[in-house]
Amino acid sequence: MKKIVLILGVALGVLACNKTETNSKEFKTAYIDTAEIIEKYEKFKDEDAKFNVKSEELGRPLEAKVRAFQAEAQSFRQNAQAKGPQWAQQKGAELQQREQQLGIEQNALIQQLQQEGAVLKDSLISEVKKFIKDYGKKKGYDYIYGTGDAATILYAKDGYDITKDVLKELNDKYNASKGDEKAATKEEAKK
Template sequence: MKKIVACIAMAVVIISCNNATEAKNFKTAYIDTNKLLEESTEAKDIKAKYEAIAEEKGGRLKVEVEKLQSEKSSFQANAQKNGQAWAQQKYGELQQREQQLQYTEQALSQQIQGEHGVEMDSVVSKYRKVFKEYGKDKGYDYVFGTGESPNVLYAKDQYDITKEIIKIVNEKYKSDPKKSDKAADKKEALKK
């Protein structure tokens, strides 16, 4: 009986030592996800696309706002000439147009943010696949992410593979045949 207990105890010690040794041999790395999204060509292209759309559509809205401001100025000059009834009616119309412009601006902003978010979610999904492939190819046990919602509190710089991942995602994006379609979509979106 003592021999059985001794054998079991010895087996537990050996297994514990093996697990501790395996834990020390984990190969880990991390990716700064904020830096990745700032420096990847695809993310930059998407950001530029939506900035251009916002600028173009916002420009049209700005013209309407300036027109309204001009009408408000002339309203103030003409209010006493045309009487109180006219002034009340015109003032109500100007307020209504101002509200409509504000609603239009909010809707435009939400639309652009929503579309941008959908495209960026797609990019993040694509990048997660790259992380997985890269981790497998390089033999990593763990690849952590830092950034907006970090799950690494500390890591040595030697484990940072962000630059390598940026290079890979940029190369994949450049070689993507759909990229030319995206550029055409960008030009088409600017025309709208």
């Protein structure tokens, strides 16, 4: 009995493998290492260099303020004992307030740069995806897979897109459950 089950399992496995092989031969597929594209695409490199220059330019005024603050803090440490505790307390509070303000400025600059960097990266990735899609159509690919940091399908023929069908069923199911909830609420209200 165990031998029959084992033989049947092996036979089904072989048939399943054969069926998969014939289906995979029907499609023209390829893959792209997205991490390598990001690393080696010249436009990515150029835009990254421009962004780094812009970051440095925007950061220079803040760096100058930080250096001035550090010099003033060093002077404070040297003069604190000589000028007395009252002066040290007042000057220390002023320095602390300036340090907090510099921290706020630094955080704002970092946030601005992160937002600008994200927008730039998104636009470049969209551009690359569009290129890959056009390339796939031109070369007759059914699927182009992505590997690397973002492993996704980068291109597929429109006929293989079942998004609308799945979305319709999800929405129908959701709307039906909403209708059931409304009916249940009306039933409870009648009681």
